[in-house]
Amino acid sequence: MTIDTVKTQVTTDSQEPSPGAMMRKRIFTHWGFMIGAFVLIAIFLMALLAPYISPGDPFDQVLSRKLIPPIWSDSAKATWEHPLGTDHLGRDYMTRLFYGARISLLIGFGAMLISGVIGTTLGVLAGYYGGRVDMVVNFIITTRLSMPVVLVALAVVSIVGSSLTVVIWVLGLLIWDRFAVVMRSATQQVRALDFVTSAQALGCSTPRILLTEVMPNITNHLIVIATLEMAHAILLEAALSFLGLGVQPPEPSWGLMISEAKGMIFFDPWLITIPGLALFALVLSINLLGDGIRDVTAPENRN
Template sequence: MAVSHETTASPTSESQTRLVLRRLFGKNAVILCAGFLIVSILCALAPGLIAPHDPYAQELMLRLKPPSFVQGGVDGFWLGTDHLGRDTLSRIVFGARITLLVSVLAVAVSLVAGVAAGLAAGFYGGRTDAVILRLIDMQLAFPVILLVIAVVAVVGPSLTNLIIIMGLSGWPRFARIVRGAVLSVRGLEYVEAARAIGAGQMRIMLHHILPNILSAIIVYASFELARMILLEATLSFLGLGVQPPTPTWGGMISDGKNYIAISWWVSLFPGLAIGAIILAFNILGDELRDALDPQLNHE
C-alpha cells in the first residue's frame, strides 16, 4: 500500500513579503497615504499631463485671483493665482517634481554613505569604530539646517549642489542606525558560520549582515524622506534652493508671504502639500516598522 507523504514548504522570502504587505495595506490610513504618494509621484513624472495650465505663463491681469470656489475667483484657476498671475495648482503639480527628485536623491546619497560607514564601524570596531563615531558626533554637534545653509551659501544653490549637500547632511543618522543593527547581529551563529567556512570580511558584511538589517534601513529611509522634503522646502523658502522661475513648494510659500493678508491661497496650498506629503511618509514609516516587527502581535 503506497503511503503519500505531504511535505510542508518552509516560509520563503516571497511569502514573508506577501505577509508584510497584507499587514501594511490592511489599514485604511496606509491606503490613503499610499494613494496620495502615488498621485504625487505621477505629478512628478508627468506634470504636463496633469497641470491645467503652463506654470510659467504670466498674466498680470489675473494676478492674485482667489480660487475658483471663492467669490471673485476665475473659472479654470481652481487654487487661484500668484502675484504674477501664474496658476497655483499648476505650479504645485510641477513643484512636486523638484521636491521629490531632490529629496529622493538626497536620501540615496545619505543612505549609501551612512550604510557604508555604519557597516565598517559596527563590523570592524576598534579604531575604525572610534574614528567614525567621532566624525558622526562632530557633524551632529552642528544644527543641520544651519550647516546646510552655510554650505549652500558658499558653493551656490544649484540642483546638483543641493542634492549632494542635503545628502551628506544626513549620513550620520543612517550610520548610527546601521552601526547599532550590525552590533546586534555580528556575533550571531550565521555570521560565525560564514567565518568558519572562510568567507571574506566584505562578503560577510554584504551577503550575510546587510540583508538581515535591511528592514531597519528601509524604515528609517521613509522617515528621512519626510525630513529631506522639509529641509528642501526650507532652503527654497530662504532662496537657497532651486532658483526661480522653476516652481518649488518652499519657493511658492516664500512668494506668497508678502501677500498673506490679502491672498492667503498663494502660500496656503503649497504649505498644505508639504504637510500632507510629510504626514504620509511618517505614517507609512510607522506602519512599515510595525509590519516588519515579528515580535508584535498582528491581528
C-alpha cells in the same frame, strides 16, 4: 477541530505560511501603510505626469490675470481655467504645484540616496568591524552632529551659489548621521548572531558576508530611516527655499511658493495654504509609510 485536521497539522511541518505571504497579509491590513502609500503614489504620479495633466505652463506670466482665487472662493474672478487660481505674477498655481512636487521629490530622494550611501557604509563598517573602525566612525558622527544643519547649509549655499544640484548635495552630505547611528547598532546585533559566524567559518569573504548575510537583515531598519530622512530633506529644502537660499526663482519649489506668498498671507491666504498643505501631505505620507514598513517587516517589534 476534528481529529482529521489535527493529523494533517502533525504531518505538515510548515504550518506557518511563507514569510512573504505573511508580509503581504500584514501590508494589506495596515491602514497607515496603505494611506501613506496611496498619497505618496498620488504625489509621485502628479510629479511624473506634470507636463500632461497641468492646465498651463509653470513659467508663463500673465500679469493681467494675477491673483485669481481658487474656484471654491466666492470671488467672481474664480475660473475653471485656473482651478487653484494664479499667483502674484499670473502663473497658474496648479501647474506650479504639480511641477513643485517634482522638485520636492527629487530633492528628497536625491539627498536621501546620498546620505543613505554615506551613512550606511560608515554604520555597517563600524558595526561589523568594531574596535578602531568603530572609534573613527563614532568620531566622524560626533563631528557631524556638532554642526547645525541649517546654518552650515546656508553658509555653503551662499558661498557656492544656489541650484538644485547644490541643494541636493549639501543636504545629502549633511543628514547621514541617523543612517550611520542606526545601521551601526543594527549591524552590531546581527553580527553577534551565529549565522554570521557560520558564514565566516565557511570561508565567505567579508563583502559577501556584509551583502548577503548582514544587509538583508538590516534593510527594514534602512528603509524606515530612509523614509524619515527623505521627509527631513524635503522640509529642509522648503526651509532653505523659504530663506531664499534654496531653489532659485522662477523654479516652482513648494518652499519657494510659500516664501513668495508670505507677503499676501492676509489678503490671499490660499497662496500659502495650498503649497503648505501639499508639503504637509507629502511629509505625512512618507512618515506613515515608514512606520508602516517598520511594523510590516518586523512584527515581533510591535506591541
